Amino acid sequence: xxxxxxxxxxxxxxxxxxxxxxxxxxxxxxxxxxxxxxxxxxxxxxxxxxxxxxxxxxxxxxxxxxxxxxxxxxxxxxxxxxxxxxxxxxxxxxxxxx
Amino acid sequence: xxxxxxxxxxxxxxxxxxxxxxxxxxxxxxxxxxxxxxxxxxxxxxxxxxxxxxxxxxxxxxxxxxxxxxxxxxxxxxxxxxxxxxxxxxxxxxxxxxxxxxxxxxxxxxxxxxxxxxxxxxxxxxxxxxxxxxxxxxxxxxxxxxxxxxxxxxxxxxxxxxxxxxxxxxxxxxxxxxxxxxxxxxxxxxxxxxxxxxxxxxxxxxxxxxxxxxxxxxxxxxxxxxxxxxxxxxxxxxxxxxxxxxxxxxxxxxxxxxxxxxxxxxxxxxxxxxxxxxxxxxxxxxxxxxxxxxxxxxxxxxxxxxxxxxxxxxxxxxxxxxxxxxxxxxxxxxxxxxxxxxxxxxxxxxxxxxxxxxxxxxxxxxxxxxxxxxxxxxxxxxxxxxxxxxxxxxxxxxxxxxxxxxxxxxxxxxxxxxxxxxxxxxxxxxxxxxxxxxxxxxxxxxxxxxxxxxxxxxxxxxxxxxxxxxxxxxxxxxxxxxxxxxxxxxxxxxxxxxxxxxxxxxxxxxxxxxxxxxxxxxxxxxxxxxxxxxxxxxxxxxxxx
Numbered sequence: 216x217x218x219x220x221x222x223x224x225x226x227x228x229x230x231x232x233x234x235x236x237x238x239x240x241x242x243x244x245x246x247x248x249x250x251x252x253x254x255x256x257x258x259x260x261x262x263x264x265x266x267x268x269x270x271x272x273x274x275x276x277x278x279x280x281x282x283x284x285x286x287x288x289x290x291x292x293x294x295x296x297x298x299x300x301x302x303x304x305x306x307x308x309x310x311x312x313x
Numbered sequence: 314x315x316x317x318x319x320x321x322x323x324x325x326x327x328x329x330x331x332x333x334x335x336x337x338x339x340x341x342x343x344x345x346x347x348x349x350x351x352x353x354x355x356x357x358x359x360x361x362x363x364x365x366x367x368x369x370x371x372x373x374x375x376x377x378x379x380x381x382x383x384x385x386x387x388x389x390x391x392x393x394x395x396x397x398x399x400x401x402x403x404x405x406x407x408x409x410x411x412x413x414x415x416x417x418x419x420x421x422x423x424x425x426x427x428x429x430x431x432x433x434x435x436x437x438x439x440x441x442x443x444x445x446x447x448x449x450x451x452x453x454x455x456x457x458x459x460x461x462x463x464x465x466x467x468x469x470x471x472x473x474x475x476x477x478x479x480x481x482x483x484x485x486x487x488x489x490x491x492x493x494x495x496x497x498x499x500x501x502x503x504x505x506x507x508x509x510x511x512x513x514x515x516x517x518x519x520x521x522x523x524x525x526x527x528x529x530x531x532x533x534x535x536x537x538x539x540x541x542x543x544x545x546x547x548x549x550x551x552x553x554x555x556x557x558x559x560x561x562x563x564x565x566x567x568x569x570x571x572x573x574x575x576x577x578x579x580x581x582x583x584x585x586x587x588x589x590x591x592x593x594x595x596x597x598x599x600x601x602x603x604x605x606x607x608x609x610x611x612x613x614x615x616x617x618x619x620x621x622x623x624x625x626x627x628x629x630x631x632x633x634x635x636x637x638x639x640x641x642x643x644x645x646x647x648x649x650x651x652x653x654x655x656x657x658x659x660x661x662x663x664x665x666x667x668x669x670x671x672x673x674x675x676x677x678x679x680x681x682x683x684x685x686x687x688x689x690x691x692x693x694x695x696x697x698x699x700x701x702x703x704x705x706x707x708x709x710x711x712x713x714x715x716x717x718x719x720x721x722x723x724x725x726x727x728x729x730x731x732x733x734x735x736x737x738x739x740x741x742x743x744x745x746x747x748x749x750x751x752x753x754x755x756x757x758x759x760x761x762x763x764x765x766x767x768x769x770x771x772x773x774x775x776x777x778x779x780x781x782x783x784x785x786x787x788x789x790x791x792x793x794x795x796x797x798x799x800x801x802x803x804x805x806x807x808x809x810x811x812x813x814x815x816x817x818x819x820x821x822x823x824x825x826x827x828x829x830x831x832x833x834x835x836x837x838x839x840x841x842x843x844x845x846x847x848x849x850x851x852x853x854x855x856x857x858x
Contacts, residue, residue, distance in 0.1 A: 232421075235828035237410055248406030252399035253558060255550040261543065267526030271544045272602070275398045279595045282402045286409055286588040295581070299830070303579045306832040307360065 241292040248285040252278050317471045318628075324637025325470070325644060328507070329481065332500045332645055336488030339495040349681040351425050354493035355660045357576045359420070363585050365498055369653070370573040370586060371593045372501030374564065375401075376455075377462030377647035378711075380508070380600055385619040387604025388612075391537040392545050395601055399557040400564075401594035405587040408565045412587075413580045414729045415571070417829040418822055422836055426657075427571050427725045428665040434728050436818025437736040438669055443743050444721045445665035448568040449658045451718040454710035455567075456654045456695040459647035461620060461708070464699070466640040468615050469624030475700055481644075482651075486692040489652045490685050494576055497652035504649050507642035511627075512596050515603065515639075519630050523609045529602070532609035543605075548786040552775040555790040563715045563792065566725055568657035569650065579831035651692070659687035709771045713754055716774060716792035720746040723803050729827065735817045738807030746799025753791040756780065 252275070261269040294300075340348060348354050361369060379397070386394030415430070424430045427448065432441035460478060467477055488496050520526050534542045545553055564570055577583050600623075607622045610629060615621040627639045663684040668675045675683070698706070724739045734742075759772025775788040810817070829835075 232823070232825035232829060232833055234825055235830070237413065237828055242410060245406035245409055249403045252402045253554045255545065255554045259545050259547075259550060267528075267530060269530055269543050271392060272395065272530075272598075275395065275402075276595060276598045278399065278402045279591050279598065282405055282591045282594070283588050286405055286584075286591075289409065290584045290588060295830075299832075300581060303581065303831040307578050310360070 237293075239289075239293045241289050244285050244289055248282045251281060318633060318636075320633035321470050321628075321637040321640060322472065324634055325466070325641045328503070328638070328641035328645065332503050332648065333484055333488065335499050335503065336485070336496040337491055339488070339499040340492035342492075342495055342499055348493065350677045351660065351663065351680045351684055352423075354681045355425055355656055355663075355684055356572065357494040357498055359576060360578045361498060361576045361582070362578055363582045363589070366573070366577045366582050366586050367589050368501040368505055369494075369498045369576065369649075370570070371590060372497065372504050372646070372649035373569055373573050373653045374590075374650075375593045375597060376459060376650040377643050378455075378458040379597065380643055380646060381462045381465050381620045381623055382458075383597065383601045384604035384607065384623050387601050388607050388622050389604075389619055391533065391540065392543055393549055393553060394604060395598070396553050396557045396560075397601055398594060398598045399554075400560045401597055402591065403557065404561040404564055405591060407561055409584065409587045411726060411729060412565060412574050412583050414827045415725075416574055416577060416580060416583055418729070418826040419575050420831065420835060421826040421829045421833070422822060425575070426568065426661050426664050427566070427721070428661060430822075431721075431724045431728060432665070432669075433821030434732065435724065435734075435736040435739065436821060437740075440724055440736050440740055440743075441665050442669070443740065444724060445661040447717055447721050447743075447747075448661050451714035452568055452654050452658045453691065453694065454698070454706075454708075454714055455569075456651050456658075456691065457698040458708065458711050459651040459654075460695060460699045462647040463644050465618065465620045466624050466643050468618065468621055469628055470640065478699070479696060481648075482692055482696050485648050485652060486655075486689050489655060489688055489692070493685075494572065494653065494656055497649045497656075498576075500645065500652075501649045504642065504645045507638060508646060509596065511639040511642045512599050514631075514635065515606075515627075516599050519603075519606050519610075519626070522630055523606060529605050529609045533605040536608050548788075550787075551778075552788040552790065555793045556775060559719065559790040559792040559796070560715055562722060562726075562796070563719045566718045566721050568661055569654040572653055572657040572660065651695070655688040655691040655695075656684075658691045659684040662687045712774050713751070713771070716750040716754060716795055717747060719792045719796045720750065720799050722796060723799060732820055733807070734803055735807040735810040735815070737810045737815060737817070738803045738805075741806040742799040742801075742803030745802040746795045749798040750791060750795030753794060757791065 258271055258274040260271065263270055265273045343358065343360065352359055383394060383397045388394075415427075418424065418430060422430075422433060424433070426445065428441040428445040431444050432438055460482065463478055463481060520529060523529055530543055537543065540546055541549070565574070574583060577586075603623050603626060607626045610626055612622050612625050612629065615625060624636075624640060624643070627636045631639065663680050667683050667687075668680060672679070720743050723734060723742055727734065728739075753776050754774060755770050757772045757774070757776055758766045758770070759768040760766060774791050776791040776794060777788045778785050825833075
């Protein structure tokens with residue numbers, strides 16, 4: 216395989232495979248979910264407390280919600296059309312029958 | 314401990330029998346025509362939808378050991394133990410775009426392991442072997458640690474001896490052998506239901522018995538009043554953030570995570586799960602606080618074993634029958650990840666060692682057979698490690714596991730985006746990163762609470778920066794430094810090899826592979842040169858001629 220000029224199947228899938236892209240400006244939103252939890256000094260404090268919970272703890276549990284929010288928004292905004300999604304479901308059903 | 318708690322034990326045994334039946338029945342679930350193919354046995358037919366994937370990945374990533382060790386860490390070390398929350402928050406936005414690329418290229422090319430991808434992308438069986446060995450070595454102690462979780466509940470119930478542990482693992486080994494990845498996927502439903510039930514009850518019942526959250530945090534504040542109380546000391550913040558980030562980078566490099574990802578039926582399943590899996594992180598945050606509840610309740614661990622504080626807390630706070638349910642949650646929680654991990658390790662051995670070096674012309678039937686046997690061997694090894702070695706050895710190894718698995722990041726994760734790195738550079742980077750990582754963790758002493766040295770070496774994973782000559786009391790996650798060394802060496806050696814015009818092989822993937830959807834044609838759909846009817850361009854003729 217290391218001596219083959221082109222990998223088996225390489226050029227063939229190149230011809231038949233649709234060209235798609237995962238690029239989207241919405242992806243930048245994911246950075247919020249990554250960077251915010253790493254800024255430890257902004258939440259490393261006791262006050263204000265909430266229901267007896269120091270800030271350090273309730274804020275970090277709140278960050279779980281931020282993570283859900285950003286991933287959900289990016290998913291919704293970059294979601295494929297329902298026709299495309301149906302095509303994927305059909306492919307799954309077809310493979311299962313195989 | 315005087316005697317066995319019969320009520321608890323009965324409940325645990327009944328629930329264990331239930332999952333045993335499920336485990337064996339799983340081979341008939343979403344039945345495949347032929348289980349003797351690695352795609353079926355080792356990846357569940359690559360057919361799992363959103364719900365199954367959520368339960369499987371959740372059951373797989375959030376292990377019993379996590380549920381026992383994180384509260385134990387909070388109990389012993391305070392706020393630093395809460396790093397598990399930011400770690401499991403950043404992980405999903407971090408890998409959101411990465412796992413779908415890995416899924417796509419594996420779907421098109423039929424990869425079963427991360428090493429399969431590396432072999433083909435960088436045209437280097439040697440690099441693939443390093444990735445495979447790293448994965449197996451990092452996974453083995455992790456499996457052994459699941460037994461530590463089971464041991465903790467057995468101790469709390471007053472069950473003596475190793476026999477129950479051995480029996481439980483042999484049964485697990487048999488139904489994993491029989492049903493493959495379908496077994497943990499089905500059992501995960503029971504595991505997670507029990508876990509969520511336990512947590513919801515725990516956060517309602519226990520605080521009310523202890524006088525509210527104020528009292529719980531107050532007790533923790535008092536216990537850690539010589540330090541920074543219930544928050545981090547200023548010098549602990551860098552270590553906290555780098556440990557969270559480093560652990561997050563490492564998590565989806567573990568073979569068992571990748572097995573869960575590749576078993577998903579399409580990209581949308583994975584994307585939706587990146588938003589749904591954090592529910593487990595919320596649960597983990599609440600579980601972590603069980604450590605503080607144990608402080609407020611004045612729990613004393615059984616013997617010297619800090620891992621028993623959660624079982625003991627449950628015993629003191631719950632009626633016996635519900636403590637039994639909670640123990641079953643932890644026990645079954647150990648079985649799911651142990652099964653997935655052994656399958657992942659078996660897949661690596663089969664694809665990247667057996668087929669690559671021992672029997673190049675192995676049929677898919679032989680591959681599946683070898684993987685099934687390998688999964689048995691891996692589990693027996695884990696039991697032996699717990700019985701014959703000091704459990705501390707497994708804990709130390711697992712700590713190192715995160716550091717070493719990170720060294721596969723350049724080839725596995727960066728490799729999904731660029732082929733700029735030379736295969737020689739990646740191998741050199743791996744060697745350098747691995748060496749640096751081991752030297753670093755070797756030089757981390759374990760300190761007693763009073764600051765004296767308890768052990769000279771392998772005392773943790775946060776490396777004091779003062780040892781590098783920096784004038785600070787801060788520490789940094791050792792895996793992070795090792796990864797930096799790895800990346801620098803990879804880049805430098807790549808530049809040198811490129812300047813010397815050393816051949817760097819042929820990329821076995823094409824650009825469109827990384828964004829392929831489920832309905833796109835795969836390598837398996839390509840025309841067999843000997844077949845008479847060529848498939849159509851839309852790939853709909855698969856298997857229908």
